[in-house]
Amino acid sequence: MSKVTLDERRFRERFEEFNEIGATAAGGVDRPALSDENRAARDLLVEWFRDAGLEVRIDEMGNIFGRREGREPDADPVLFGSHVDSQYNGGRFDGVVGVLGALEVVQALDDAGVVTDRPLEVVSWSNEEGVRFQPDMLGSGVYAGQFDLEYALGVEDDDGRTFGDELERIGYDGDAPCEADGVHCYFELHVEQGPYLEDAGLSVGVVEGVFGFSWMNVAFEGQANHAGPTPMDMRQDAFVATADVTKAVRELTATGGEDLVGTVGSVDVWPNAINVIPERVEFTVDVRSYDDDVVDRAVDRVREEVAWAADREGLEFAFEEIMRLDASAFDDDCIETIAAAAADAGYEYERLVSGAGHDASYLNAIAPTGMIFVPSVDGVSHRESEFTEWADVVAGTEVLLRAVREQATV
Structure with a gap:
């Protein structure tokens, strides 16, 4: 395979610009689902998707997809991403690393002139955190058939505002059906939100399942x-x-x-x-x-x-x-693809299980799924002091790039 290189400067600058939206004085972000700040984050993400030449679609739950065609447009796509909603006064890395890392993967492939066999789709899921609207992982849950659409749109926040009404208010009540229509596999890059990778002195975790x-x-x-x-x-x-x-x-x-x-x-x-x-x-x-x-x-x-x-x-x-x-063990082939990608990129890794829920938990019920973790300093997440060293973010994104490219080859 021809060499594909991430543009670390572009990636870092984009990360910093994105996290100006909803920035808090203590260095975190406050972008709960369907808030005005979440709308601004979505707007910028859609703009970047389109600037990267991705075909954007927004489904009935406000999930945002950016599609890059492959040589075989009828083949099931490789789907990868995470979320951009945050906890109240949450951290800058949770979710965002996975979405912006996925966008950087696509642009790095473009820079290298690489066309994959399968289409690629970058996704940003709605309401992963579940801090304003419960239950959490609502967008991916409807997509994967775990929740009924009508139920999800009727979920209320503490002020009695429904998910559906707020989705319409911010302009992200999309027309595309919120349902899976053929997914070859799903990958998600995320910060660990625990201490194990840092304790082991490693940049990459190969996630075998979720609590x-x-x-x-x-x-x-x-x-x-x-x-x-x-x-x-x-x-x-x-x-x-x-x-x-x-x-x-x-x-x-x-x-x-x-x-x-x-x-x-x-x-x-x-x-x-x-x-x-x-x-x-x-x-x-x-x-x-x-x-x-x-x-x-x-x-x-x-x-x-x-x-x-x-x-x-x-x-x-x-x-x-x-x-x-229920606890969810990820697909063996996806796990081994990630492990091989880490080894090929020269990173030692640890196999571990996630104690936090992720959109990948629901995707795992409908498509082969795998996750990549990068360390959380001091095991801290869901608060403003959340931090991951940028070199580790890049390492995880490099592994994501290699894993996606491998699975996108027919």
Whole structure:
């Protein structure tokens, strides 16, 4: 194969310009799905896609595709990309590296005059983060048939605005059907969001699969009363029960399975006053493992802990599992393609499993899928201090280029 070289300066300048959109004072970005900042990011991405000669299409969920034709236009394309929505006050690398890295791959092929056999499609998925609209990975989930389109468009944010209405407001309610129409394979480049690659001193991770997880909503209902005159044995304190469950989730992770992790991540308290006993608390629990049986047992245990805590404190409770995703092992051929690409590019690598969910989890259900990780400094992600060394970003993109080119050869 003829040599193809990334333009590191172009790639870096584009990355820096893109992350001026929604930039925060602390060095992160704030571009939650379908916000004005997310719209501006989409606009710039579409402009760059078109400048690169890609045929742009936008589907009913606002997923953005840029297609580069191959010698065999009827062949199923190699699809690759990630997302550009962010957490509230999130990091600059999460998702963006995968989309802009994919665009750089296409332009590097153009620079070298290389035409692949299969078409190539770069994609930016809608609402991967799930921070404004739950569940997460909504765009790729509809595309892969995991969610119904009508359901997804009707999902509401905390202010009661629907995904469909906000998609229309920002001008990204596309006409293309949100469904897969033949995908040869899918690759996703992403920051690790964990410490393992940095600890190993490596630039590249070959991802073998993704943890399964469960998201749960819990509500405790007690009785508000004055914090001073009410005796301790007469209290029905919803927050005490919440604290008990939070402690139990932490203890469960030490005994429920060697890779089990658990988090109480969102808590709302009523009336949230310094001198009033909390009468209602709503909170979420997130448990994850690469073993689905471990997740099943953890969910059962959390449900029991909620019931016990409610009984101790004399509360009513509600428990709902709002999302469940099974652990997903990626395609062996895609895994080996990435491993060979890393070796050919001269990078040592580590095989590992992702504890975070990704769009690749859903794509894996409909097409052979693989992921490439690059290190996260100090294992930090989902906050403004998220950082990856640029040399590592380039290394991962070089591996992506080689893997895509290999799979695009008929």
